[in-house]
Amino acid sequence: MPPSPSFSLIHRLLSADPPRSRPLAALLLLIVLGLAGAPFLFPGTVAYRTCSDICVFLVLAASYDMLLGYASIVSFAHGMFFGIGAYGVAIALQHLDAGWAAIGVGLAGAIAFSLVLALLISVLSLRVKQLFFAMVTLAVASAFSITVSKMYSITGGEDGLNLNLPASISPGVGGITLRGFDLPGWLAGLAHGHAGGASFSFSFDGGTLLYYLLFAAALLLFLFMLRVVNSPFGLVLQAMRENPLRAEALGYRTLRYLTADNCIAAVIACIAGALYALSLQYVSVGQTLSFDVMIDVLLMTVIGGMGTLYGAVLGSALLGVASSYLQGLLASAHATWLGRLPLLGALLGGERWPFWLGLLFVLSVYFFPRGMVGQLRQWAARRRRGLSAPAAGTATP
Numbered sequence: 001m002p003p004s005p006s007f008s009l010i011h012r013l014l015s016a017d018p019p020r021s022r023p024l025a026a027l028l029l030l031i032v033l034g035l036a037g038a039p040f041l042f043p044g045t046v047a048y049r050t051c052s053d054i055c056v057f058l059v060l061a062a063s064y065d066m067l068l069g070y071a072s073i074v075s076f077a078h079g080m081f082f083g084i085g086a087y088g089v090a091i092a093l094q095h096l097d098a099g100w101a102a103i104g105v106g107l108a109g110a111i112a113f114s115l116v117l118a119l120l121i122s123v124l125s126l127r128v129k130q131l132f133f134a135m136v137t138l139a140v141a142s143a144f145s146i147t148v149s150k151m152y153s154i155t156g157g158e159d160g161l162n163l164n165l166p167a168s169i170s171p172g173v174g175g176i177t178l179r180g181f182d183l184p185g186w187l188a189g190l191a192h193g194h195a196g197g198a199s200f201s202f203s204f205d206g207g208t209l210l211y212y213l214l215f216a217a218a219l220l221l222f223l224f225m226l227r228v229v230n231s232p233f234g235l236v237l238q239a240m241r242e243n244p245l246r247a248e249a250l251g252y253r254t255l256r257y258l259t260a261d262n263c264i265a266a267v268i269a270c271i272a273g274a275l276y277a278l279s280l281q282y283v284s285v286g287q288t289l290s291f292d293v294m295i296d297v298l299l300m301t302v303i304g305g306m307g308t309l310y311g312a313v314l315g316s317a318l319l320g321v322a323s324s325y326l327q328g329l330l331a332s333a334h335a336t337w338l339g340r341l342p343l344l345g346a347l348l349g350g351e352r353w354p355f356w357l358g359l360l361f362v363l364s365v366y367f368f369p370r371g372m373v374g375q376l377r378q379w380a381a382r383r384r385r386g387l388s389a390p391a392a393g394t395a396t397p
Contacts, residue, residue, distance in 0.1 A: 013223060015230040019310060021380035024373060028310060031317050035215055039208050040180040043200045047184075050324040052211055052279045054316050055218040056272050061300040061312035062225050063268035069307030070229055071237045071261050074130055076294055077121060077137035080144050081266040083289035084117075085110045085273025090161040090283040091154060098164035107274050111267055118266035122259035145289040160284030163277060168206055169213065171281075175205025214275050221268055226309055228264065237261055238307075303364045305371020314372050322360065327353040 011018065019025040031054075034041065038051040060082055067073040088110025089103055096102035125136040148155045155161065167173050182198035189198065202208075228234055240247040240254050248254050277283045286292075300319050304311025330353055347355065368375040 015223075015226045017226055017230045017309075019373075019377075021373075021376040024310065024376040024380075028313060031313055032219075035218075038215075039202060039204070039211060040178070041183040043180065043182055043185075043202065046324055048207070048211065050320050052214055053276075053324075054320040055211075055214040056276045056279060057296070057300060057320065058312050058316035059218050059221050059272040059275070060269055061297050061304070061316050062222055062309050063265045063272065064297050065301050065306060065309055065312050066225060066229060066261060066265045066268075068301060069305075069309075069311075070234060070241060071258055072130065072241045073126075073258060073262065074134040075137045075262070076134060076291075077141045078265065078269050078297065079289065079291070079293040080141040081114045081118065081269040082273035082276070082293060083145070083148070083285075084114050085270035085275075086277035086283045086288040087148065087155060087161075087273075088113070088270070089274045089277045090163050093163050093165070094161055099166050103166070103274075103278070107271070110270050110274065114266045114270040115263055118263045119259065122255075122262045126255055126258050126262070141289075141291075141294075145285055148289060149285045156284070158285060160282060160287070163281045163283065165206075165210070165278065165281060169210040169278070171205060171207030171210070172203075173206040175203040175208070177201055178204050210278060214279055217271070217275055221271065222309070222313070225268065229309060233257070233260070241307075299361055303361060303368075303371060305368075305373030305375075308371065308373040308377075311371045311373040318372075319357075322357055326356060330356065 019028055035051055035055060038047065042048075042051065060078075064075075064078050067075055067078065085107070089106040092102045092106025092109070096105065121137060121140060125133045149158055151157065152159075178201070179199050180202055182200050185200075186198035229237070236247065236252055236257055240252065240257060244254055273288060276288065280287065296319060300312060300315030302315075303318060304313065304315030364372070370378060
């Protein structure tokens, strides 16, 4: 029976790389639908900020997975390209009219600068061993961050830059009032046995249009990266990851492929930084060029699963929700009788949320050594093998 046209279209969009696990497919679909309907389902500025960050950081984490998961390149300069994209747009909007032309000029300049810098780093450093390459990228990223913090007249130094967005995507400008369905409130009411109407009103204004710009860009960039890693170029990267000497013996110029991969990932990280600047309407060294950004991206990639790209979606969603809501949940738990317990009460304070986030990371690595995606795919493969195995006592031809 031939596949349906809709299935064939999805198969092509995913570059013949489906989730290969029903629970994974359900989780991914839930995240995509949640992000697509976020303005209509999740009221409040915290939910808006969380969903916007997930859209941006899934792109950044997926681009880093192209380096770490598919080519075994450990780079600490990836956050630097993220910051270059953010500052490129911010500086252009500061010195030009607040319009789309300024955004285009800033983004084009940031991409060009990122390409040149990524090419130089690759040519000069990829020939050395992986540990030395990681140290070189760490040094370059640190030097760049210090330089940006000292250029007060251009970058605003430690104070950063505020962005004046075009009117069409400025929050609070224009818009119409619509009704949404408060999904978290409805679920909370259902848990307490009094589920009822949970509608709310919101303004579909420039801020909502900006959010859907982020969502559309994240979706298109993710599909593009899926196409890259499943192309012959991506297959060569995976072959080099498994056995670089054998790939070199077969005639593949490993340095060229690694350089191209580094440049592609740098450009995508640069675009993610530009989207982040538009979303925050503010750029600073601490927000875009600090080492914390690289730590967050590394956590997302490892928790979700390296070498899958889908892991970036799960990792960014999990870490984004935990960073936004874990502190409030701990504060609520501290206010109950749990907070009166001697040791647990001290650990349940809202300011202790980094401890629980770190514990979550340790547990995820322990129970999911392949990452969430890798583990779900492994369970699905075992189940398929179990179903396809012949029953005991059955003769096999």
